[in-house]
Amino acid sequence: MAHADNWTAYTYSSVSTTAAVQGMNRIAESVREETDGDLSMRLHLGKTLHIASSDITQAVGDGIVDFAADLFFAGNVPIGRILSLPMLIENDNDWEAAYAVVQPYLEDGFAQQGVHYLGNYRYPQQVIFTNFEINSLDDLENHRIRVTSPEQGAFVEAFGGSPITLSGTEVPTALERGVIDGVLTASAGGAKNWHEFLPYNYRLPVNYGYSVIIANQDAYDAQSPQTQSALQRIVAEEGHSITDAFVIDEQTQKSAQMEAGMTVVDVTPEEIARARDALSPFWQEWAEREGPEYQRVLEEVLTAIDR
Template sequence: MKTKHFLVSSLIIMGTAAVGGAQAADWTGYTYSSVSTTAAVKGMERISDRVEAEADDLSISLHLGKTLQIASSDITQSVGDGFIDFSADLFFSGNVPIARILNLPMLIENGDQWDKAYEAMIPYLEEGFAKQDVNFLGAYRYPQQVIFTSFEIDSLDDLENRKIRVTSPEQGAFVEAFGGSPITLSGSDVPTALERGVIDGVLTASAGGAKNWHEFLDYNYRLPVNYAYSAVIANNGAYESLSEADRETLATIVSEETANITEAFLVDEQAQKQSQAEAGMTIIEPSDEDIAKAQDALAPFWREWASDAGPEHEQALQDVLTALGK
């Protein structure tokens, strides 16, 4: 039995689905983002609205990040324990480590490769979340994480002896591979750290952190380091209590709207990239040689990471590599 190790506000409305869908289910939904204008939140709101209009016996009351007493790292467990019924979770890797394969640096180069790798990982994602009493419904991804710096950069060699803010151990391995020092900071601390020289750059997206920190970042080296993605999940008991028709309706809505969220992020990425260039940021496209150099340097890390994690991770990585033709 799982230990419920954190308290949740008594305002949370529990899902009330009855087996077989005989009683209407009013699910409590949650998203990690507290900003209602982001593509992710808008997409989750569309899911909620469409479920209300299209499902027979299901509705979702969506709560923004920080409006419930749930830490970002606890979202998956919160869904599994039934405190909430439905959520988008960007911070699931601690609960489902195998999902981090899709975050490995230099493994996935572009959107087409992402689609192939993601398809290969779906069975592992479903199984990994199921172990947490959670049903994996789908995912949306953010734009590529690339390199933004306050110093001039036009090759990987320029990272040597530089301090780069990262958001995961996998990104840290990338920075270390080229002689840099990875630094972990909260997003709110980044502007001051850049201004004071505590860090020399960040790994993020034009439509991500660079949207807020661009005034401190003069250069953008567009080497595709890795991707971040968010899982859309539901409590397994609540999901199984839905009628088959409502499960199919929910699956269709999530599939369509996660694709729309991903596309909206990509559109915003191009818009922000152009805006940042017009404001004076120097945009540098990486050479094929630098991309190959980065892949060669990080490939051993992929296999070492999977080997340390265990046989299932090794098999999942191999399935992804096969799908990518690597």
């Protein structure tokens, strides 16, 4: 394991200019400054270490890296997937209330992996981008939509579409060849790179994606209480800053895509309610399949967001 006072840090993102990576770099700088160098970190971008995106939490638990941002943690701590169920969380207020419920379960889930949960940042809402005209949910029928999770796949299937799972690097070619007809992503996410293939955007808020910020438990425990406190505070502050930066970039990219000719259709409250009603049975099925704890947490979340 790397020396506790000189941490190896890792992020799944391979692009240094994203808000997420810039925030991780600010965390490293602030920690070094506030601890007078007692704790320093060197951030490695995605794919620069031999760690698969799905293995980041395990790598932190094993001490291969000491500190990381992990977007693909659900295989290790699946309770966190509750916050990404389709049509469950529709706005900031819902998110804050639901997250307050789920946070202790996240902390426990990571602790079981030898990992200390520090915080998170959230991506913009995932909406629908297509190469066909879309004005309602009915237009998804018989179309193939790229998704990034089984939960997103359930949404697509609920309206007669076929979910397709592809890596981000495969998406442009798949759109060009007609393998897929659209994607679930954000204006500041995949659409930033793929907008030329996606002339239509339907602004239905399907779900949120979020990344956790975590540390190896032994490495964290080796720090002084003052350093631990500083790290917790800095991560909390930067988590909010990264989330806010994504919100700003979402509006910037959406406007730029409209100016470039993208047709953007705002969704009606009636259509949101229709989507919610269609997916709410799936929430219960999902929780029942996962087990009693998931059912209990889902009920707590539903109560918190007044559903």
